[in-house]
């Protein structure tokens with residue numbers, strides 16, 4: 555009986571594994587062709603300055619328009635792209651498309667906005683990474699200071715020496731550098747000081763805490779204070795409510811990004827927002843009445 559059960563569950567397991575790897579193979583095969591078939595698209599999420607209330611930049615976020623599955627979010631395929639190495643050509647497409655788009659916005663008079671591009675671990679480890687970014691900037695004509703490269707703590711902490719070299723080379727090129735999802739990794743403060751970082755992006759889990767519980771936003775506030783002491787700007791990610799925005803503003807956060815102001819949207823929607831000069835309500839701006 556037990557033996558039979560064991561065999562059944564083994565068969566079940568094997569079948570499930572087969573299905574799983576078939577699914578994976580299918581996905582991988584599709585992923586390989588997705589670039590040629592032009593199935594990727596970038597959406598853009600505004601980053602808003604808490605002093606002026608204006609949109610000062612946006613983050614480019616990839617989506618896969620799969621012929622059968624519809625719009626596939628990055629969490630569902632970036633991992634596979636990373637494992638298979640496909641992230642390198644996909645990431646190169648993202649870099650080129652985002653920089654070209656930002657330059658086009660600048661040319662049509664929509665402003666000198668910053669464009670943030672996410673890099674994965676595999677991309678960051680690429681031999682010719684900095685050169686390839688430099689050539690994208692040269693090809694598109696985008697000024698280096700209008701490109702912001704986002705990397706996570708875990709990426710820079712994997713090999714600190716190597717990361718410092720790469721980040722310094724990026725700094726020499728003139729691009730901005732951000733640490734994404736800050737607070738979720740294990741970077742120690744002493745390392746943070748060694749990285750030539752311009753921006754810390756507070757992970758949205760700490761932003762969610764900012765108006766909840768007894769120690770309301772203790773971590774977010776500590777990150778803001780520490781970053782400012784190191785001369786680093788702070789962007790709060792995942793701001794979903796006016797109350798969160800208000801608290802961040804009072805606590806001297808520099809910029810916000812989140813569903814409350816805008817979800818990631820197609821390029822045309824960004825254009826409309828910029829033309830209509832969508833801004834934050836004046837009562838949420840930083841450094842208002844001195845009694846606050």
Ligand code: C2E
Pocket residue numbers: 599614615616627628629632645648672673674704734735758791792793794811812813814818
């Ligand atoms: P991320 O870089 O931390 O990007 C922020 C994610 O938070 C985005 O998810 C965005 O849609 C979501 N988000 C923004 N505001 C809010 C909010 O108010 N509430 C909530 N709940 N979520 C919010 P998305 O677009 O699904 O991207 C997920 C992750 O996939 C990104 O996290 C990034 O790590 C990765 N990714 C996206 N695009 C690329 C890319 O071009 N290259 C690489 N290597 N990774 C990418």
Ligand code: MG
Pocket residue numbers: 613672704734
């Ligand atoms: Mg990011």
Ligand code: MG
Pocket residue numbers: 734735755757791
């Ligand atoms: Mg993030």
Ligand code: MG
Pocket residue numbers: 734735
């Ligand atoms: Mg992330």
